[in-house]
Every structure is written in C-alpha cells, then in structure tokens.
Amino acid sequence: MVDSITPLHAASLQGQAQCVQLLLAAGAQVDARNIDGSTPLCDACASGSIECVKLLLSHGAKVNPPLYTASPLHEACMSGSSECVRLLIDVGANLEAHDCHFGTPLHVACAREHLDCVKMLLNAGANVNAAKLHETALHHAAKVKNVDLIEMLIQFGGNIYARDNRGRKPSDYTWSSSASAKCLEHYEKTPLSLSQLCRLPNESYCHPKFCSFLEALQLQLAGEVAGTWWVLSTVDLCILWIPKEHLLCFRHWLSVLNWLRM
DSSP states (O other), rough: OOOOHHHHHHHTTTOHHHHHHHHHHHHOOOOOOOTTTHHHHHHHHHHHHHHHHHHHHHHOSSSOOOOOSSHHHHHHHHOOOOHHHHHHTTOOOOOOOTTTTSHHHHHEEEEEEEEHHHHHHHTTTOOOTTTTTBBBBHHHHHHHTTTTHHHHHHHTTOOOTTOOOTOOGGGGSSSTTOOOOOOOHHHHHHHHHHHHHHSOOGGGGGOOHHHHEEEEEEEHHOGGGGGGHHHHHHHHHHHTTGGGHHHHHHHHHHHHHHHOOO
16 A cells, blocks of 8 residues: 555545445445545545545544544535535534644635535534634635625624734735725724624524623623723623633623724
8 A cells, every 4th residue: 555545545535435335345444544644534525525424434434533634524624515514513523623734624614715614614613713823714714805704704703803923914914905805894893792792603602691791791881981990890800700611702802892992
C-alpha cells in the first residue's frame, strides 16, 4: 500500500458504494488510517457520497476519530454535501473539531461558501465565534464577500468587531463600496438589540432567566442614562448567576455596548 492508502480508502474517495460494501463484507478495517491519519469515512465525506458514509457508519466507523487533521465533518463541509453534514451531526459529530490549517467545520463551510452546510452547523449549535488564529467564520464570509453568508452569521450572533491575529475586523476584508462592506457597515451602525439577541436561533442563549435579565437590563439602560455605573455594577454581580454557556452571548452584547459608548 502506498502511503497506507487501503482499497477501502480508495473506494470511499471515489464514492464507489458497491466496492465499499464488498470490502467491508470481506473484513476490511473500517477505521484504517492512511499516512495523514485520515480514515475511509473522511474520504467518503470528501467525495460527498452519502451511500458510502452510511455504509461505513453502519459498520462501526468512528464519527469522531482522534485526528489532528480534518475530521469527517470538515471533509463533508469542504465537499458541500449537506446530506453528509446532516447525517454526521445526527450521529454525534463534534461541531468544534479543530484542524490546525482549517479551523472548525464552520470555518471550512464559510470559506467554501456552502450556505446549506453553514446553516445546518449553526442550527445544531456550532460556535459562531470560534477562532482560528483569532479569525472567525465572519472573517471568512467577509473575505469571500458573500452577503447572504455575512447576514446569516450575524443573525446567529457573529461578532462583527472580532479582530484576527492581524488586528483586522471582518469589514477590513471588504471593498469600501461593495455590498458586503455596506452590509457590515449597516450592522455596525445598528447592532442587534438585546431582544434580538434573546431570540438567537442557538438554543443555548434562550434560558428564560437569562432572557428576562437581559430584557430588564435593556429597559434600565434605555431609561437611565445617568445610571450607567450602577447598571454596570449590577451586571458584574449578575454574571455570578448567569450560566457559563450563556456568557458568550452576554459578553458579545457588552462589547457592542462599550463600543457605542466610545
């Protein structure tokens, strides 16, 4: 075998479901590794063959093999196969699997402009602000200048003020007169309200107690400009009882608030 590529790897990469079935029936190792550490499931996802993916999973292929490179979910996002992405999510694929070159599956889907895959990942709870060298999915969307993608990420809580390792915001990667630049400029001028943040599709932000607190805070800020320091003091105290999984949304809103006060 060259580079430890087994016949099962080759058949999976070519999307040859019948060959995959025959090889598995003959006892082929379902989680064999090639020289890069990839398994046949990674190759099947790269080919976008849902039939091969189903066959491998039914024979015990690991959906989250221990890898330092692209996971099966990364590969499915690269190929743009929404069917494969959905199946992998349903069987427990790690949404935050990190590749040193590509980042998370969400980074990959955004860089390749696969909107269906992006939406599936976000609806499943992928961290919209996960960073790769401080670069978020929104940076990728800005680089490819895809307005639909930019708006989707922002609606799911994408931080338009996040800076990468070069100190650049997503808007810094757009042309000044382009539609993507105007889109980001619009959201910078009119950031999401607390009520909108409470309704973000990510269910982890929708704890009733947390939403009630944010709505009360919004009313307090709207009605008492002079009470800023009192409100911030209250915020510091309230952080003690805000569940950890909700702090990302809360801190994102505070960063928006601080920017508005500058």
